[in-house]
Amino acid sequence: MKALVYTGPEALVVTDCPDPVAGAGEVLIRVDSVGICGSDMHAFLGHDDRRPAPLILGHEAAGVIIDGPRDGERVTINPLVTCGTCKPCTTGRENLCASRQIISMPPREGAFAQLVAMPEGNLVTVPDHVTLDQASLAEPIACGWHTVRLSLDVLREEPREDLTALVIGGGPIGVGAALSLKAQGVTQVQLIEPNPIRAEYLNKRGFDVIAPDDLAESHMVDLVIDGVGYPATRATASAHTRPGGVIGHIGLGASEGGLDIRRMTLQEVTFIGTYTYTAQDFRDTCAAMFSGALGPLDWTETRHLAEGQQAFADIRGGSVPAPKIILKP
Structure with a gap:
């Protein structure tokens, strides 16, 4: 072959x-x-x-x-x-x-x-x-599906339609996570992408994409998913997750740096590290794809x-x- x-x-x-x-x-x-x-x-x-x-x-x-x-x-x-x-x-x-x-x-x-x-x-x-x-x-989207499922389980007492989410990274992991959030009931989803070529491409396809510099310092959300995993992106996640919120971490860019452990401790921010997906997550992702729930x-x-x-x-x-x-x- x-x-x-x-x-x-x-x-x-x-x-x-x-x-x-x-x-x-x-x-x-x-x-x-x-x-x-x-x-x-x-x-x-x-x-x-x-x-x-x-x-x-x-x-x-x-x-x-x-x-x-x-x-x-x-x-x-x-x-x-x-x-x-x-x-x-x-x-x-x-x-x-x-x-x-x-x-x-x-x-x-x-x-x-x-x-x-x-x-x-x-x-x-x-x-x-x-x-x-x-x-x-199915495989890259399943990574985001798994992270969303675990993160929403922490926030299970709150109505999903009221939750706000921020996804860091407009690559396939971030895009899959954004689609998975919506498919699992979270409608208020923004995606951060620094590459203007990629951001324009995604905005034309219905994603709500902003540049890192457009994120207001005071902006807080219930859930941040880091699909990149570098110190700078973890710092962004630490700074913009509201008290009692959740950081779902998928990215494997770098192994150390970025998390504000003191703030996370004092404000009870949950950090979830996630790796790939379970077999059921993979099957559920496929079912969502095949039904059209994850878009075109x-x-x-x-x-x-x-x-x-x-x-x-x-x-x-x-x-x-x-x-x-x-x-x-």
Whole structure:
């Protein structure tokens, strides 16, 4: 098969690789659409020790099962593979499984390839009215869905239609979180995006986007979701969450700095760190997508897998208006 292989910092090449072999309980999927994630970018820049070269990256995928009783079935992929027997797995918190694996991280190769092998239980059937480009957005949106669900549970005694929310970051994680907030009943949602090209693109698609400098110092909200995770964005979250409010943290930009621990302590601001999603969150995200509750999902750009190196460079340079580039193997 052809695959886009990460060979070292800022280097990706399309080359021939062995076809994956489906293990027990697994099937082969011909990949149709696979999104570029922020974690792929971290690896591309050489900033992720968990993804050493050479490696096939990519974990936001949808495609078609080949061979077997489900041959020809269109599916989207939950890339998180867990043991199924530990306490987190048996209590519905599979994302915290100590032995979890995710495609695009050894020992599992990723989906920037023509084929990928996955356990059947990680697949969700895609209805005919949903394109596989749209279906490949399930993984990044599920990250925001999970964070919103956990954050709203803290605020469960307050009517959701009265809550205000601020999402930091207009990339796919932030956009997915904003859509998930609305789908879960929060109607007053603003999104902060510093790139004017991206902000204009999203405003035209109905998002309420502001620049960081447009955020008034006194502006307070019930819930802030940080989809970036740098010291500056955590500082913004700390400063603009009202007393008794919640910060839902998804971003993995940097490991330290930014939180105002004293203010959070004195004003009982809840901080929730979140990682990926549970299997049920993934299925719920898919159901919301398929029902139309997450909108038209029209904020993507597609390129051929062979254009992967340039796509990464364009994302890094900030010249891509769309929050998500989808590669087509």
